[in-house]
Amino acid sequence: MLDVLDEWILEITGGGFKSAILSAVIYLVLSVVAAFIIFVAVSAIAGAQEKHSRSQAIKKIAGFSIKRKMPYKAFVFTFFFFLSYFGEHFRSSKALVDKVSLFGMIVTLMIIVASAIDIASDFYATKRIAKRRPLKGPLQILKSLILFVFGIVVLAILIGQSPLVLISGIGTFTAILSIVFKDALLGLVAGIQITSENLLQIGDWISIPSAGVEGTVTDIALISVKVTSFDNTVTTVPAYTFLSTPFKNWHKTINEHKRQVSFTLAIDPSSVINEDNGTNLTRFRNELIDKIKADEHVNKELSIVVRTGKNNEGKGIPVEVFFTTDISEYDEYCHYASVYIDKAAASLKDYDLKAFKIASLG
Secondary structure (H helix, E strand, O other), X not given: OHHHHHHHHXXXXXXXXXXXXXXXXXXXXXXXXXXXXXXXXXXXXXXXXXXXXXXXXXXXXXXXXXXXXXXXXXXXXXXXXXXXXXXXXXXXXXXXXXXXXXXXXXXXXXXXXXXXXXXXXXXXXXXXXXXXXXXXXXXXXXXXXXXXXXXXXXXXXXXXOOHHHHHOOHHHHHHHHHHHOHHHHHHHHHHHHHHHOOOOOOOXXXXXXXXXXXXEEEEEOOXXXXXXXXXXXXXXXXXXXXXXXXXXXXXXXXXXXOEEEEEXXXXXXXXXXEEOOEEXXXXXXXXXXXXXXXXXXXXXXXXXXXXXXXXXXXXOEEEEEEEEEOOOOHHHHHHHHHHHHHHHHHHHHHHOOOEEEEOOOO
């Protein structure tokens, strides 16, 4: 059929430059039309699966495919595919068309594969296990490796060399990259360790005291972690920070509803007096323990301590309080612990004690 079309073009143009131009226009149009048919078919199939599929997994994958514009990418790939298929009919420009179509197919295929990995990442993120075992980092590594391989092939096509020639120079290239992108590579290794050792999960409440960061982990990427604070600000922390800097993860505390309340009251030594069964400070400590034990939100199975610490000269006598509550939500916990400090401080006068200084919530 294509031979008949070529003969018709020769017949009406008589050959020469006009024939080459008309052939190019016709086969370009045919490539566009064929690609458009594929685009319509892929769009229709994806749309139908998203709306009518009985499988929730297929529905989600179809939805993510549309979101990632896979039908449009299929259109571009098939355009270059048909352009390559019709290449011999471009006559004088056949070599150029072959090179352009091959380049276009490889680049588009690279984008499609990268998008497919993104779709897999999107789909996995909808699973419960994604919070405990996020795969965003490993999938980004896979995508980077694939893009690297495709990049070598594309570069080889552009310079007209075999990909093996470029691969032979990777050793020196890698050494240069290790110096230039040292921080990125550290983040890459750290991201793998965070995922494999389950140091962090999406939804964990963490704090990095040295960096002044505290909040909920909302994203674990290849070389960075995003933390959303209580005021809705987002902090991006390099992944290697979690291997080089001490941090606290409150995941177990919150999930098991066991959060420690700790605070210190500094008592003026001059207000401590002897009584029949000890001192007024001893009576204060004993009765404070009884009040804590009577609280329904206090875990009685764990230690409840109200102790007198070492008398630091010039800083009063510290009374240290430790107990565990089942209130784990941060704002509610802060209010609950603060009320205990307030009540304990206010009750000092009932024992003829005076506060030297009240330390902040620990």
